[in-house]
Amino acid sequence: MIACARHILVKTAAEAEKLKKRIQQGEDFAKLAKKYSQCPSGKKGGDLGEFRPGQMVKAFDQVVFKKPILEIHGPVKTQFGFHLIQTLYRN
Numbered sequence: 001m002i003a004c005a006r007h008i009l010v011k012t013a014a015e016a017e018k019l020k021k022r023i024q025q026g027e028d029f030a031k032l033a034k035k036y037s038q039c040p041s042g043k044k045g046g047d048l049g050e051f052r053p054g055q056m057v058k059a060f061d062q063v064v065f066k067k068p069i070l071e072i073h074g075p076v077k078t079q080f081g082f083h084l085i086q087t088l089y090r091n
Contacts, residue, residue, distance in 0.1 A: 001053060003090040005064045006046035007083045008032060009039040016075035016082040023072050029086060038081060046086075060085065 006029065010016050019036060023029050030045025041048050048056075053065055063073045063085045075082035 001065065001090065002050050003052075003064045004050045004088045005048050005085055006030070006033065006088065007039065007041070007048060007060075007085045008037045008046050009042070009081050009083050010036060011038070011081050013075045013077070013082050016084055020072055020074065020084050023084070029072070063087070065090065 008016070008019055008029070010019065015036075019032055022032060030047075033042045033046030036042070037046055039046070053061055056064065057078045057080075059076050059078050060083065063076055064087045067073050067087065069087045069090060072084055072086050074084040076085055
């Protein structure tokens, strides 16, 4: 299986929740990722490209490979911080 996802990484759950609300109200995920994400992928709008199970940390994988695609999931806590994750496709 392979998936493509994008994410926004921030330090606190509260910050992630605020960004999630903004996305749900129609703000652009990629623009918010560029402005707020602490991951280098933020420069690409949070795009992580394609990856397989096991390439990301477990909590991240659980969302990408098991939750519905195109929805905004999170905040998801990992050792890196709190993520908002959107799986673009899976096959």
